[in-house]
Amino acid sequence: MRFAAAPVGDLRWRAPVEPPRIEGVEKATRLPPICWGLAMDYPKDGVDEDCLFVNVWTPSRATPQSKLPVWVFIGGGGYISLTNANWNGAEVVEKSDQNIVMVNFNYRVGIFGFLASERVRENGDLNVGLLDQRMLLHWVKKHIGEFGGDPDHVVIHGASAGAGSVAMHMIAYGGREDKLFVGAAAESIFFPAQPTVPELEYQFDRALNQTGCQDKSPRSEQISCLRKLPTAALQAANFYQPFPGRPQWPQPLFYWTPCIDGTFITDLPSNLFQRSRFVNVPVLFGTDTDEGSLFAPNADSPSAVATFLGNNYPNLTPNLTTSILAQYSKPLPSLPQHAPYFPIASRAYGEATFICPSLNVLTHLGNSTKRFSYRYNVQDEENIASGVGVPHLFEAAAVFGPDNIGGHAKASYWTYNAPIVPVVMKYWISFVRALDPNVYRENGSPKWKEWDNKGMERLVLETGKSRMESVSEEERERCAFWEGLGEVLEQRR
Known part of the structure; x- marks a missing residue:
């Protein structure tokens, strides 16, 4: 179903608006197209600039009087793509004993979602990908009752950039309470560099040059020129590029990201959490053991690690990269095929970008709300043989069921790792239903203790031996180190 009008033509780089009213019944018999992502060849089946659609899974017997808890999933993809789009929510509805409504949706990414400049602000809106998400939450508040959902019991849940988006909605408009959600779950909060608008003028200028709109004047004609272009012309400018002053290769992993716009994001996220400028709701946050393994280069020297980190966090100086390498001077075991x-490189990037942001945000939330944390450590023989350990978002197959995530699940989830699936899925369902993962957890699974800033206990999820652990002193110290670099990384000021 549409939750917003097609963001094309004059609606490019504007906040989403209500879709036109359609009379009669629309057949929701196939999944909608997803939004254009970075470096996708044009044209492509199943992809369209007209992409602001929502999917709803609900028990067949649900009525407007059912008032079922609502699970809203925000997919990830680094804000440059939608790698988790259209995941199937049927199984979690079934395994909840028909006691939840599941929702997922598309939002604009890449050049279409995060093009930034004062010239955009003058005749449009910044961070429109995040504004799409916010529009969806308002759509849920207004319409989910028609599907049996309770508009006053919505839990937002995201993966990677979707998890980062969950954090963004907690601090949106300086932590303004719009009563759009009552709980928040995040798999691997993603905090890349998040620049200010003046720092991103070069991206806008590059887009003008790459599309032939650079000679337009006055300034207002530049954004008008971009809006008149065919989708193919903009998609041709939607590709990996180096940050200013950095080498052409290797290029950064994430070129388009949210910016500090002064309105939706009033300051760098970690700074807002540190100042208690957030919506105070129960949270379930966690990460995988080897978050950086799918992103790190096959580095053969310290200089290769330093170059990689500098290409992704361009404000890092040689002295700072030397300090970073010193944090990881303790020898680590060698890994197959690497x-x-x-x-x-894997541990440093994983902690800087995913693990430490998650731990630091948990700490800043304080004791005024329920906090639950986890480390996913399910071992897969194929992952071990390829040297990636327990990689980024490996828990997704257990959260939604391995049949439901678009072919991304490893074979072990149907064999020796099958027992972890109901354990993880029931914890997540319980959090959605009761804002506590313990109430409806799988029989025999351990009690998930709440996080506190002194003990820093989190649940280790492993097949057959899930248990609580405390975050090690070494990891705490490294996360304190990364938080100290927050201004340079543009994660906090």
């Missing part, structure tokens, strides 16, 4: 410095 060069000697890959483990350091």
Whole structure:
């Protein structure tokens, strides 16, 4: 179903608006197209600029009087793509004993979602990908009752950039309470560099040059020129590019990201959490053991690690990268199919971008709300043999069921790792239903203790031996180090 009008033509780089009213019944018999992502060849089946659609899974017997808890999933993809789009929510509805409504949706990404400039602000809106998400939450508030959902019991849940988006909605408009959700779950909060608008003028200028709109004047004609272009012309400018002053190769992993616009995002996220400028709701946050392994280069030297980190966090100086390498001077085990410095690159990037943001945000939330944390450590023989350990978002197959995530699940989830699926799925369903993962957890699974800033206990999820652990002193110290670099990384000021 449409939750917003097609964001094309004059609606490019504007906040989403209500869709036109359609009389009669629309057949919701197939999944909608997803939004254009970075470096996708044009044209492509199942992809369209007209992409602001929502999917709803609800028990067949649900009525407007059912008032069922609502699970809203925000997919990830680094804000440059939608890698988790249209995941199937049927199984979690079934395994909840028909006691929840599941929702997922598309939002604009890449150049279409995060093009930033004062010239955009003058005749449009910034961070329109996040504004799409916010529009969807308002759509849920207004319409989910028609599907049996309770508009006053909505839990938002995201993966990677979707998890980062969950954090963004907690601090949106300086932590303004719009009563759009009552709980928040986040798999691997993603905090890349999040620049201010003046720092991103070069991206807008590049887009003008790459599309032939650079000679338009006055300034207002530049954005008008971009809005008149065919989708194919904009998609041709939607590709990986180096940050200013950095080498052409290797290029950054995430070129388009949210910016500090002064309105939706009033300051850098970690700074807002530190100042208690957030919506105070129960949270369930966690990460995987080897978050950086799918992103790190096969580094064979310290200089290769330093170059990689600098290309992704361009404000890092040589002295700072030396300090970073010193944090990871303790020898790490070698990994199959990888060069000697890959483990350091993997751990450093994983902690800087996913693990430490999650731990630091949990700490800043304080004791005024329920907090639950986890480390996903389910071992897969194929992952181990390829040297990636327990990689980013490996828990997704257990959260939604391995049949429901578009072919991304490893074979072990149907064999020796099958027992972890109901354990993880029931914890998540319980959090959606009761704002506590313990109430409806799988029989025999351990009680999930709440996080506190002193003990820093989190649940380790492993097949057959899930248990609580405390975050090690070494990890705490490294996360404190990364938080100290927050201004340079543009995660906090």
